[in-house]
Amino acid sequence: MGDDLEARLARRLSELRQERGWSLDDLASRADVSRSTLSRLERGEISPTAALLGKLCVVYERPMSRLLAEVEPEPPQLVRAATQPVWRDRATGFTRRGVSPPHPGLRGEVIEATLEPGADIAYEEPPVPGLEHHLWVFDGALTLTVGGTASSLTPGDCLRYRLWGPSRFVNPGRAPVRYALLIVLP
Template sequence: MREQGAPESADARLAARLGLLRTERGWSLDELSRRAGVSRSTLSRLERGELSPTTAVLGQLCTVYERTMSRLLMEVEAEPPALVPAAQQPVWRDERAGFVRRSVSPPHAGLRAEVIEGTLAAGSVVTYENPPLPGVEQHIWVIEGTVEITVAGTVHTVGPGDCLRFRLHGPSQFHCPGPDRVRYALMIVLP
């Protein structure tokens, strides 16, 4: 038995996640056994954390649950750290587009939101043909400069201190009309 306040092991989190995936679908152990081709007793022991799954069994379960193994394992990662130091925030640059993206609060399997700092050079345009996930919620708060954001065919001019918020279902475009760059915070919340 683990001490109160001690973190659960990865195996214990995986066992709990496997049990939750089955119950979310309303399947009995017998039904899962039929679908996955894994014995009922093995499944029961896996979900109770008495047995660690082999790669083959985990692969069979991932197929039944329509997940890649990496996605399933990401879903059982430990809780995200509370503090993300600036030096550890990933930065990606697209010099040709004049765009810099800092992942201030990176995505994590245990969290539904992330925070990004975007900087777009004057005159730059970034177009997204499709949302990363239909219905994703976005809040864009401009810190400095001005940006024109096109969502659902409507152009919104967003200036310092303004916040544009919406659910994204189609293409979008960010345009910095200048004369200076725009710097903004983008909050993304998964549906």
């Protein structure tokens, strides 16, 4: 994620908290994240991890893609590969490319994701209950656990599911796993 995008994201996270009239302590309690981490995040002193953004998306009741879309300019109809926003969580080895930019008037979007070998990302709950996903693996292996049911996916496999509870993405292999995720809002 570029520096400008990170700065806009930090501002948007601060705005969301203020729109609700919450203090940093209120948000820390709701998100189960330390007040100091949230303060540093809103000031743009640190980059968020996927897990941290996931927790904030739950509290703010929006998918991560919607949150990231709120800090992007109005999306064009055609998005060239070179201009698609890319966000990296270097701590977990997760890279996310917004293939089709989300828009408030649309219900679906496509992202491309890559998880480095050994990556393990868990989300405690979905940002929006009932969120529909279609996950299609291109390269590598992925173990995806949704609501307590684990599925091992390899190239060409596609798993359709709705998010009602926790989920976990694990790359158990020795090579990166690359997949597309179609997200459909309920």
